[in-house]
Amino acid sequence: MNNKFEALKAEDSSGSGDEEIEKQEPESPPRPPPKPGPGEHPLQYNYGFWYSRKSQGNKSASYDANLKLIGTFASVEQFWRHYCHIARPSDLNGHTDYHLFKEGIRPMWEDSANKNGGKWIIRLKKGLASRCWENLIMAMLGEQFMVGEEICGAVISIRYAEDILSLWNRTANDGVTTARIRDTLKRVLNLPPNTVMEYKTHVDSIKDNSSFRNTDVFMR
Amino acid sequence: MTEKGSPARLHAGREIPHRAIADISNLPNDYSTTPGGSIFSTTPGGSRIFYERNFLMQCRNSPLAKTPPRNMAHIPGITTPGDVDIPKENGVVEPKGAKPQKVEGAEEHPQFEMDI
Numbered sequence: 001m002n003n004k005f006e007a008l009k010a011e012d013s014s015g016s017g018d019e020e021i022e023k024q025e026p027e028s029p030p031r032p033p034p035k036p037g038p039g040e041h042p043l044q045y046n047y048g049f050w051y052s053r054k055s056q057g058n059k060s061a062s063y064d065a066n067l068k069l070i071g072t073f074a075s076v077e078q079f080w081r082h083y084c085h086i087a088r089p090s091d092l093n094g095h096t097d098y099h100l101f102k103e104g105i106r107p108m109w110e111d112s113a114n115k116n117g118g119k120w121i122i123r124l125k126k127g128l129a130s131r132c133w134e135n136l137i138m139a140m141l142g143e144q145f146m147v148g149e150e151i152c153g154a155v156i157s158i159r160y161a162e163d164i165l166s167l168w169n170r171t172a173n174d175g176v177t178t179a180r181i182r183d184t185l186k187r188v189l190n191l192p193p194n195t196v197m198e199y200k201t202h203v204d205s206i207k208d209n210s211s212f213r214n215t216d217v218f219m220r
Numbered sequence: 221m222t223e224k225g226s227p228a229r230l231h232a233g234r235e236i237p238h239r240a241i242a243d244i245s246n247l248p249n250d251y252s253t254t255p256g257g258s259i260f261s262t263t264p265g266g267s268r269i270f271y272e273r274n275f276l277m278q279c280r281n282s283p284l285a286k287t288p289p290r291n292m293a294h295i296p297g298i299t300t301p302g303d304v305d306i307p308k309e310n311g312v313v314e315p316k317g318a319k320p321q322k323v324e325g326a327e328e329h330p331q332f333e334m335d336i
Contacts, residue, residue, distance in 0.1 A: 135273070
């Protein structure tokens with residue numbers, strides 16, 4: 001199952017492994033933290049919606065430079081306001097990612113919240129991205145994973161031959177947590193029992209500068 | 221209030237069970253909690269805000285969820301703050317008149333509910 005998609009290899013690297021050194025402050029959020037408005041339903045956490053697209057001309061442009069914060073929100077209603085004004089994943093093309101992360105966590109391997117973490121990976125046939133992404137973020141925003149502070153964020157990656165869902169957590173070596181996340185993913189995404197699930201630590205991603213290659217594969 | 225079997229008769233004589241707990245360790249683990257912590261708990265750090273998918277989907281139809289977000293980054297082809305018509309990915313703009321009226325069910329519908 002690994003390395004099945006050769007086409008991915010060439011373009012698969014969405015981390016900024018080559019720039020651990022310059023720990024530049026992100027264009028420090030000029031926006032104040034969001035607050036639930038009157039009558040709105042607060043979320044357990046505030047979140048940020050991010051977008052990234054691999055630049056076509058300048059291949060060496062860093063991942064970080066291609067990462068754009070679309071907006072932040074603190075309530076269910078504010079989430080929908082954003083979501084309804086953002087193109088659906090299945091309407092995207094090219095090497096594009098949406099990231100939905102807790103406020104204060106950048107969707108980067110090197111972020112302090114992520115550096116000891118990892119992610120579950122689910123590869124989707126073309127055509128399923130929008131629905132699966134929606135189900136995943138509903139579960140995350142609704143706190144369905146029951147793993148305390150462990151969840152960092154979710155990603156949908158639009159690629160050439162497939163689309164890939166990822167769910168990032170803080171502590172890669174916490175087996176109880178990662179197993180619970182895996183089981184909840186199966187439930188909320190309605191995955192068939194024989195679905196292959198892959199896990200990759202961000203440390204490994206930094207090492208091979210790849211998001212989706214050389215993963216640990218879990219068969220049910 | 222005047223049903224045939226009043227609660228008093230149906231449950232006559234049954235006392236509320238009383239268990240004495242000598243030590244906190246005698247408490248069952250699941251005492252008064254839901255998995256992952258109780259929804260109703262109000263202790264700091266112990267309360268979580270859970271939402272079921274269906275509830276979240278319902279909120280989508282709330283007027284509060286329809287106003288375009290302020291402060292949203294404008295990314296051509298990706299975000300459309302305040303706009304109603306969305307150009308398609310290939311650059312073809314939907315003809316204005318031919319826009320089908322959306323019939324709403326909460327689920328499995330296009331993400332662009334632009335009726336403001």
